[in-house]
Amino acid sequence: MKTYLQAVSAAAICLATSTFAASAADPVTVVGWGGTWDKAYKDGVWDKYTEKTGVPIVMEEWGGEVAKVRAQVQAGNITYDVVSVEAPAMEVGCAEGLFVPLTPEITGDAANYLPGTLHECGVASDTWATVLAYNTDVYKGDAAPKSWADFWNVEKFPGKRGLYQQAQFTLENALMADGVKREDMYKVLATPEGVDRAFAMLDKIKPNVVWWSTTTQGIQNLDSGEVTLSDAFNARITNEAINEKKPYAIAWDAGFFYGTDYWAVVKGAPHQQGGLDLLKWFSIPENQAGFSKLYAYGTGRKEAADLIPADWKANLPTSPEHLQYGAAYDNDFWTEHKEALEERFKAWLAK
Known part of the structure; x- marks a missing residue:
């Protein structure tokens, strides 16, 4: 009997300990882009x-500033565990040793990724596009803008329009408006003349632009009527149009970069190990698809894309019907030139 009671007691203690450990598990701090994305x-x-x-x-929530991660690491006071960063910031952060290299044990086979x-x-948190969006109550049917040249045409489309307040994305849109083909974009932009x-x-x-620096601000400008067309991240426009029933549409055939x-x-x-455990779980296709089922950005794993309902997948920039009008941002170009071009853009904006 004593042996039995000791065994039961030990089992109870073990169960209580494991229960406490589960309930008191250390949290993992994940830093994303805020709003409906989060x-x-x-x-x-x-x-x-x-x-x-x-x-x-x-x-x-943050704005993707790799300098914040660098400052935390240098100060020995790291508060972030997992962060979502844009591709140029990923190149810089990885090269500087700010991020942990990922093995196939974490991500799965590279052949299964787009x-x-x-x-x-x-590992991809999302694949997104910057697109030309407009108010369908103002621009109906054939009167809607169909190109970035239309976006720049303030006589045919009078009033204010929104643009993202940075060089990256904005310079590509400006050159598309001037007739540069997407496939030639970085040949042109790599030259001083370009x-x-x-x-x-x-x-x-410039006199007709209302600048925005967060997606929430960009949408608010559309909501208030201060602007009637704007560049925007595609999923935010899709969310506002479908889920919030707002009169917004995307001119996919105007061309876009993703x-x-x-x-x-x-x-x-x-919680570095906790972060790695999280990404290992996230890299399973059905877990990755959970985000794209709710937000119109593409996935990394090919199998995850197959798990997204067809009617919703049609809203993604990576859908075949849209991808024909798109091209990829050149990460190598922006890694090399971003600092100089953003400084020039800030100086130009201040004039």
Whole structure:
């Protein structure tokens, strides 16, 4: 009897200990892009991970500044565990040793990923596009803008229009408006004459621009009627049009560029292993698809795309019907030239 009671007691202690460990699991701090993007990740991915593992996810928002990660690492005061970064920032952060290299044990076979969605230090959090969006109450049917040249045509389309307040994305749009083909974009932009040409186009439209620096601000400008057309990230427009029933549409055939953001684990993070465990779970196709089922950005894993309903997949920039009008942002170009072009853009904006 004594042996039996000891066994029962030991089992009870073990159960209590494991229960306490699960309930007191250290949270993983995940830093994303905020707003409805974060909400889609919470509802479609992170809540499911917590339910499965007992590990809480603490969500924070940022603007993708790799300098913040660098400052935390240099100060020895790291508060981020996992961050979503744009491709140029991924290149810089990985090269500087700020992010943990990922092995196939974490990500799965690289052959199962779409081109450009897997990096030495990251796995795609989303594939997005910057597009031409407009108010369908103002521009109906054939009267709607159909090109970036239309966007720049303030006589045919009078009033204010929104543009993202940075060189990247904006310079490409300016050159498309001036007739540069997407496949020639970085040949042109890599020359001093090409950069001057882009800024000359911005000179033409500057008095008619309302600049935005966050997606929420860009949408608010459309909502208020301050602008009736704007560049925008595609999923935010789709969300507003379908889920919020707002009169917005995307001119996909105007042409667009698309890019990939990546999840990365900060090297030396307080919960570095927890972050790696999270990305290993996220890299399973059905878990990756949880985000894209709720938000109109593409996935990394090919199999994940197959799990998205066909009617919703048609809203993604990576859908065949849209991709014919798109081209990829040149990450190598922006890694090399971003600092100089953003400085020139800031100086131009201040004039």
